[in-house]
Amino acid sequence: MFDNFLFISSAALTVCGALAVVLSPNLMHACTYLLTSLIGVSGLYVTLSADFLAATQLVVYVGGVVILMLFAIMLTGGNDNKSVNKFGIEKIAPMGNIKTFTLAGLSALLMALVISKIIVNVTKAVPKGELPPFSSTVEKIGELLITDHVLAFEISSVLLLGALIGAALIARPRKIES
Amino acid sequence: MNETVVTFFSGSHPYQVVTELLTRYLGFNATGLLTVVTFFVACFVIVNVMALVGGLGTYAERKISADMQMRQGPNRVGPFGILQFLADGVKMIMKEDIVPKDSDKMIFFIAPILCMAGVFATLAVLPFSSGFTLTHLNIGVFYLLGVSSVVGVGIFLGGYSSNSKWSMIGGMRGASQIISYEVPVTLSIIAMVLLGGGLNFKDIVGAQGGLPHQWFIFHNPFTVISFIVFFIGALAETNRAPFDLPEAESELVSGYHTEFTGMRFAFFALAEYVEVFVLCGVAVALYLGGYQVPFELSDTFLLHNKIGLPLGPARILGQLLEVGGFVSKTCALYYVVIWIRWTLPRLRVDQLMTLCWKYLTPIALINLVGVAFWVYYFDGESMWNLIFKSGAAAAGGH
Structure with missing residues (x-):
């Protein structure tokens, strides 16, 4: 319950x-x-x-x-809703463009497919499953991260390092040339 | 499953009797109902006691600062002015609740609640004792870090919603400061998790002992530095001086809570004082032996068999001793926090960030590697053990 x-x-x-x-x-x-x-x-x-x-x-x-x-x-x-088009309707940046409409239509189709894929599974009569008894997942996650998924782990760490260096580069004080 | 306060009580005889009686009279298995009731009562007690601790924190702050500046401090309300915080609370409730006209009303309403909720949610895992903790969650420390990050959002939103320059700057400073200092704090905590062998507070505290040489702070040279880094970071995360830039009263009026009045302001203040207590408690649990009592005096077996107390009172007395140990250490740290506030001047913003990113973070990283090395190389033994062993070996190995 x-x-x-x-x-x-x-x-x-x-x-x-x-x-x-x-x-x-x-x-x-x-x-x-x-x-x-x-x-x-x-x-x-x-x-x-x-x-x-x-x-x-x-x-x-x-x-x-x-x-x-x-x-x-x-x-x-x-939040400045000042931009209004000539009909008095709020202008939204990606609105009213063939390209964006096509993109939106395609992504809507994709979303619909994904959602229907999920919903089909829900409607099927699946016997009610039981969750396995609770056990801590921390050790398993740690083990998997440095064995099976070590590549993804390292790639993401390199990505983060890149982001960190980039941020430091942008934020560092520049010398003013006089 | 995790050990909780219910697990502790359900081990006692009266609890089982009550469960049986309720099951008989209500006609269904009352275990679940009683669990919920016990949790509710425990939460109620802890939240109220901690609110009281927050109130007493303001009193302690004023009294200790007065002591340091050779003043009297509050001394009119009650003996030694100890009821001053209640009088202040009544004043806060009676005050007019002013909401600035151009403020963002919804966020203005939510921000203090977010701060309070974030701080009080951390109390669920704060290890007061081995039995009286709400829950020994198996990801305790991590949960605590996660929930307490809500406070940062609350502070930021409080600053934003007031629609005032001072609040805005205060809120931005608060958010950036909390995010930045989370890095060295988390790295220091990870080092201790490595030593303790688990994210659970019970594991970490259980790996330490009651006497100072068994505490993690004196475990090896790295942990001493780790404690210092953690403590500085904790001061910054709770916006305490010398890191109280978000509410720097001499430059920002009162920072992110400038525009808040009455109970809303009281929520912010209470959240801050309780958060200081919580972080001091975390420091105690991670570094200073937590609820461990010297010579294992709190052991039920000792109290029951050697001293001859009945089993029920022996368990309760043991837990109370542990709570006493934990709270006294935490209060000592609390005193240090207040002491620092009234001793050191405030840092500048750039100094704050320099301290975090150029000093504390690298130190914490190196520390983490150092602790990992120590655990691997010396098999996790403390330096006192090693010194004693080498001394014993030099004396002939007896």
Whole structure:
């Protein structure tokens, strides 16, 4: 019963948060709603007894990505709905272009395919499975990261190092030539 | 499953009797119900006690600062002015709740709650004792890091939503400071996780002992440096002086909570004081032996068999001794935090970032490698053991 409660509440949090993100006209508010959605996803991980993943979700997304997005929105001015086209409708940058419409149509098709693929599995009568008894995933993840998936691990670390060096290069004080 | 406060209580006789009685009278298995009730009561007690600790923190801050500046401090309300924080709390509740006209109302409402929620969620894993901890989560330290990062979002949003320049600068400083200092703090914690052999606070504390030479801080030369890095980082993460740039009162009025009044402001203040306590508690658990009591006085077996206490009181007394050990060490660190605040001047922003990225982060990285090397090479033995062993070997190996 408790598992069901946890699942339903975190699923509701995720879906409601995501809907609020999409429907909110204010970018800053959307980012705040995204926070609830991400916390809900971490709750979903907990129901699947992926404890480490849940905590990582909190550390990376809530602590890092959301703050980064908030910074980006704030520094780029975010929410000025001043640009209105001649019909008085708010102008949105990628609207009204053959290219963008084609892209949007294609991606919508792709999304529909993916979603129908998921939904087909849901509608099939799959016997109700039991989750294996809870065991800590930290050791397994650590082992897999440095054995089977060591290449991905190293590549991502090189990527991060590159990002770090790039950031240092941009942020470093320049000598003013006089 | 993880050990929780319920696991501790369900081992006792009265709890089992109550479970049986409830099962008989209610007509269904009451274990689940009783678990929920026990958790609820435990959470209620801990949250309220910690709110009290936060209030007493403001009192301690004022009294200790007064002591350091040869003043009296609050001394009118109650004996030695100890009820001052209650009077302040009442004042906060009675105050008019002012919301700036151009503020972002929704975020203005959410920001203090985010701060509070982030801090109080960390209490779930704070190891007060081996039994009275809400839960010994198997990813305890990592969970704590994750949840406490919500505080950064709260501070940033608080600064943004006020629609005021001072708050804005304070919030930006707060967010960047917290993100930056998370790096050396996390690296120092990872070094301790390496020594303790688990992310669980129970493992880390269990690998230490009650006496100072068994603590992780004196385990090897690297851990001493690691503790210093962690402590500096923790000061910066809780926005305490000399890192209180987000609320630098001489330049930013009051930083990110300038525009907040009444209870909203009280939420920010409470969150800050409780967070200081939590991080001091984490420092104690990771470095200073946590809830371990010297000579294993808290051992149920010792209290029950040697001293002759009945089993129930023996267990409770052992836990209380552990809580006492933990809280007294944490309060000592809390004193140091306040002491530092009233001793050192504030850093500049560029000095803050320089300290973090050019000094603390490389030191923490090297430390991590050093601790890993120590664990591998000396099999995780502390330097006192090694010294004693080599001494014994020099004396003939007896």
